[in-house]
Amino acid sequence: MGFMAGLGGGIWTLAAFLVALSIIVAVHEYGHYIVARWSGIRAEVFSIGFGPRLISRRDKRGTRWQIAAIPLGGYVLFLGDSDPASAGPSKQVPADQRRHTIDGAPLWARAATLAAGPFFNFILSTLIFAAFVLIRGVAVETPTVGELSATPPGMVMELQPGDRIVGLGGKPVTEWADIYDTARDLPRADSYDWRIERDGREMTVQGPDPLPPVIGGVAPGSAAAAAGLLPGDVIWRIDGDRVLRFEDIRAKVEAVQGAPLNLGVMRDGQEIDISLSPKEQDIPAANGGFEKRWLIGVTAGSWFAPATQSVGPLSALAMGVTQVWEIIASSLTGLWAMITGQIGSCNLGGAISIAESTGQAANAGLGNFVWWIAILSVAIGFLNLLPIPVLDGGHLAFCAWEAVTGRAPSDRVRGALTSVGLALVVGLMIFGLSNDLRC
Template identity: 55%
Template structure:
C-alpha cells in the first residue's frame, strides 16, 4: 500500500473540504442575513437564523426572539420566519397562521404586504452581490493598483540572466518605448524569440541599459484545478523552458506550441528551484473568449502567467476601487450568461458546468495560493450563487419572485395546487442540475 500517497490524498481532500466549507459558510451567512435584515426592516419576524442544517451545535436567542444557531451539516443555511411551514418558506403553517391575530399575521412572511415579501426574498441575492462588490473594491484599497508607468517592485526567480533591479522604471525594451503597460504588453509579443532582451531603465535618476528576461516568460503564476498542468504536477513559480525539445523563452511561444498541437501530448522541460526536470501532459479542451464576444473551445494546459516582475503600486481612491468592484462583479455575471449561451449553442462542452467537487478543488487551490486569492474566490462564488438564486426556478429566490410578480399582476397569489406542482418541478430541476454537475466532476476531464 502506498502510505505516503494515501496520506497526501487524505490531506488534500481535507484541505479542499475545509476551504470549501469556510467559503460556503461565509457566502450563505451573507445571503441569509440579507433575507433576515430586510425582513426585519419590513416588519417580518424571524424565528430561526441557521447556518447549516440538522442537529444544533450551538444556539442562542436574542432580545427579538430570534434563535441564532450553527447546525451540524455545514452545506447551506436558512432563515425561518414566523408562520413558515418549513425552512424553505415554501408555504404557510396553516395551524400557526390560524392562531395569530390580524396584527400578528402582518409579522409573518405570508401575511406581510407584497412589497415586503418581494424585498425580503430579493435581499438574499442582493447581499451576495454587495459582498462581491465590496471585496473586489477592498482589494485595490489594501494592495493598491499598478502605477501607470512600468516600474519594478520585486523580481521573480528565473533561470535567465536578469540585471533589472527593484525601483527600475522600464523606459524601453529592445529600443521600443514603453511609456505604460499597454505599450509594454505590445512589446512583449513583438520581442525576438530570445531568452534575454535589452532594457533601458531609469535607475536612481539616470538612464542605464541592462539585460533581462523577456517581459513575459513562461513563468507559472496560477494552475487551474482539473487541468493538464495540475495533473502533471506543475506548481506556481515553475518556469517552462522548452516544449518538445524547443526553447520557449516567451509565454506566447508556449501558447503557439499548445495551439499548433491541437491536443497532442507535449513534453515539457521545467525549471524549479534551480533544477530542471521533464514532464508530459496532454492539453484539454476548455472555453476561451471568441472574437464575437462569446466562447469557443480550445486546447489548453491550464496555466497563466504575467510579467517577470511585481509591478510597483500606488494607492487607489475609493471611487476608483468601487468602480473596479462593480466591473469585476458585472464581468462574472456577463461571463456566466456567455457560458450558458455557448453551452446551449454547442460552441463549448457542457462539461464546463461544475459541481461541488470542482468548486471545492478551485477553492482549495485559491486557499493554497494565499489569503488574497482565497478572498477573491469567495467574492467570485458569492456573485455566482447570488445569480443562480435569481434564476426563475421554484424553490430558488427567483422562483419566489416570479410568484410575487404573478400575484401583483393577477391580484391574488397562485393556488396551493399550482404552488405544490411548481415547487416539485423546481426541486427536481435543482437536484438534476446538482447531479449533472457532480457527474461532470467525476467523469469529465
C-alpha cells in the same frame, strides 16, 4: 503513502469547500434575515447547516441562532413557515401576528427580503475585490518597474524598482502593450537593451525577455491546478524541449491536442517534474462567439511586477462593482451559449468540481482562496436569482406576478410550480455531478 497523501488531500479539499460554502451561505442568509427584520418579518431560526442542532442560542428577539450537523447550506425559518425554503403555505398564526409572517407581510417587504440574499452575496464579493485593490493598488499608467522576482542564476537583471521604461530593443515604448508588442518582434536572446529613466537620467541597461515562461496565475479547476502548478513557477522545459517564452507553452499545449505533457518546472531554485494533460475548453472568441481551445489554465507572469499606486475607497468599491458585474455578464453569456448549443454541456460542473477548485485555490494561498470565495459568492448569488421556484428568483417571480395581477398565485399553483422547480434543480445537480465524473 500515496493513499494517505490522497486521503489528506481529500480532507483538505473538503475542509476548504465547507469553509467557503459556510461563509457564503452565512452572508446570503444574513441578507434575508436582516432585511426581513428591518421590514417587520420575524425570524424564528437562523441556521448554518441542516439536520440536528449542534450549537444554538436564542437572542432577545426570539430568533434561535444555530449551527447544525450537516454543513451543506443554511436557512432562515420565518414566523409561520412550514419549511425552511418558505415554499409552502404558512402555518396558522394569530391574526395580530400575521403581519410578521413572510406571507402576511406587504409585497414590498417580501420582495426585498427575497432579493436580499443574492444582493448580500454580491456585496460580499464587491468588498473582497475592493479590499484587494486597496491592499495591492493598481498599476501606474506609465510602464514602471515594481517588485522584482527571483531570477535564475546567470540571468542578467539590471532593472531596478522605480525604473521608468521608455524603450526596448532600440524602439520607444509608452505603455505596457508597446513592450509586449515590441518583444514579440525581437529575436530570442538571453538579454535585451532596456531604455529606462532612473533618478532623472536616461540610460540603457540589460534585462531579461519581457515574455518569460513564468506563471502569473493558475485557474482553479484547471489541469495546472490539479497538477500542483503555482504562481511564480517557471516552466523551463516541456517534453525535454527548452522553453524560452510563454508563447512557447501555448504552442506546445495546442500542438499535443490533450496528450500528456511532462514539464520541467523551476520553483524556489529547484527543478521539479510535473505531468499534466491539457483540457479542451470553450472560451470567448474575438468575434463575440466561442471557440474551442486546448488549455492548461495558466496566465503569463513576469520577472518583475508593474509599479502600483494606491487608490481611494470609493474608487476601489467602483472597481469591485465592475468585477462583480463582469462575472455576472460572463455567467449570463455562458448560460445562454449552453442553452443555445454554442458550447458543450461539460461546462456545467457539479459539487465535486467546485470542491476540487476550492481546494486548489486554498492550496495556492490565502489570497487565492479569498478571491475564489468572492467568485463563488457571485455565482451563488446569480444562481439564486434564476426564476426557478424553490430559488429566490422563483419566489421573486411569484411576487412579480402578484404585483402585475393584484393577487398571489394560489397555494395549489405555487406548490405545483415549486415541485417542478425542485425537480429541475435536483436534475441539474445530478447532471453536474455526472459531468464531474465523465468530462
